[in-house]
Amino acid sequence: MNFDLTEERQMLQDGLRRYLRDQYTPALLSQIADSETGWSDAVWAGLAEIGVIGALFTEDQGGFGGAGFDIALVAEELGRVGATEPLIDTGLLGGGLIAALGDADQQALLEEVIAGHRQMALAHSEPGSRYDLSRVATTVTDGKLSGRKAVVVNGGAADRLIVSARSSGDVADEAGISLFIVDADAPGLTRRGYPLTGGGHAAEITLDNTPGTPLGAAGEGYQALAQVHARATLAISAEAVGLMDAIRTLTTDYLKTRKQFGQPIGKFQALQHRMADMLIEIEQARSAVINLAGHVDADALVRDTHVSATKTLVGQAARLVAEESIQLHGGIGMTQEYALAHLARRLVMVDHRFGDTLYHTERFVALAVA
């Protein structure tokens, strides 16, 4: 049992933290806010160069990490500055599915992802599927895809999409889901792009007899989808811990400097105790992320038990920390200009990807209680 980072991971963490601290200035944030994609090309290139994308993949896959603790480490650092670069979408979902299912030719795409030269997105969820991973209504006929895909994060910037479609079975069956690689400018594909509350962009995607190249065996996409979703859930949970750490620092600093009634407001016990409760939940969330990182490659039952436990706890902690930090700041916490706004918005939105607290509590009951 050991909770220390290995030397390699420590070096990666130090380098990445330094890099992001230098890059993520208020000027960059406002530049990102006005951008087409919702993130910075320059930072993405920089992350690839430091090896952050490679850290998501094993040596066999062309990376140099790929373990749960590698994912958690980089995602937490990105969270610490509120970074919006599409590590999850291009890396863990797009790259992850190619790594799991791609043939020799398709693996070339993964090399481009790791090098930072290729943007991807997973077009899986549909209007009405909510967080249900097996609910797919998009059809495939003679290799042509038709249907609608909802809130496809990074769907506007991606030049390659991975699209799920049902080749057999009922709408919610795990069996019968097929995956395809689709060119973003393929015929019959339309995208309506928009910015996201928590930063980054997404798109609603309509497919109308759109051609795609099969990725993996027909009808057998579910296991790989579940696996990359577990890894993505780990990443967004670790990112949330980074966000919460950053918010905690902002809030304690504010409590020490803001004076009312003749003293720093941090001297008031009512506020001290609320901060203490926040800190406890942040540490609980950190432990939950460690638990998931250590089990993300376990068999499906153990993995998914930890996925649901961690995402539930992180979702609850995220809401508490966001709401309490705004309250403890008072009026300044309500302003868009102050650094808290972006971090808190991004943190609140964590509960809306890969299953919220309601979804994961229900799933945890099925897996580990009853």
Added chain:
Amino acid sequence: MDLHYTDAQTAFRTEVRDFLAEHLPSRLSDKVRNGQSLTKADHEEWHAILNARGWLAGNWPVEHGGTGWDAVQRHIFEDEMTKAHAPRIVPFGLAMLGPVLMAFGSEDQKSYWLPRILNGDDWWCQGYSEPGAGSDLAAVRTSAVRDGDDYIVNGQKTWTTLGQHANMIFCLVRTSTEGKRQEGISFLLIDMNSPGITVRPIVLIDGGAEVNEVFFDNVRVPAANLVGEENKGWTYAKYLLTHERTNIAGVGFASAGLEQLKRIARAEQSGGQPLIKNPLFAARIAQVQIDLMAMATTNLRVVSAAAAGQAPGAESSMLKIKGTQVRQEINALTMQAVGPYAMPYVSEALEGDNDPVGPAYAQARTRQYLNNRKLSIYGGSNEVQRSIIAKAILEL
């Protein structure tokens, strides 16, 4: 980062588990599982079994007859003990006084008192709290005035846990009223059979009487029973409070309690099906189970830092708060689970003289719920712990 135990640690766990399977009397584990009271003889029997194996003093070094275990081994041992529903080791002599004597006692005190603790010759209790000194411990007023080779002690201690069984008490007493309050406190060992001592039980909200008031009326105590230096008792008291804290989260108690809760929720019927199938109840179990999974890792993070030689500081305050919240929630859910059979109060059944009204698992649940309201009050109330976190970690 590695969540796995080493081979040696896993082997140790197996060794502990096998020992408990063979040597823990089922009469005792049944009582613990059903939340019934243990007698003094029960505790002494279990201590003697552990002492015969050399496992009674988990936090003592080998030279004093302890195990010499590191923090991870202690954690594994405590974990297996609670999972097996073993009686907890009564902490007053072993976990509290022993380490203080080793650190600050004279050679005579060490060679006399430490073996007696291991052999069960003395039953110690703790004389810290007073009517006017609870969370604010430095307010102790019980006085000890030097008179030749003795101290004359006057005053009152309260919340003295299992003081009714004790023949010895270690006390914080005031030996000076000058300077800072903390600088006039001494650490004194007092024979409970001394003339002038009266012990009066306090019946608690659960109907039990595990705590007492202890009155001192001109009690003569040999000055040889002063530990360390006069007026330095505050240092020793704080040492005692921070020394043995790997188990402050009570992960083992919570795990055993959760398992028991699920067992009851499977046995109880609600709407024609097991209670555990009720989605609202199952969601509450899920919540506490999820909290416990994370807390177990938070605890291990602190334990492994302690094993690496870092003293647990204010992190133990976080564990205390979260640990007591989890355990109290489990108690509340367990009481809810037994439904109407939470209501009967049959004291004979609670003492283990079994003729329960309703299921045996139900009879002590309300008492346990009420009794464990203490968890968030004692050992520094959870509000005091929050203030410690605010100052020591958040630096507010």
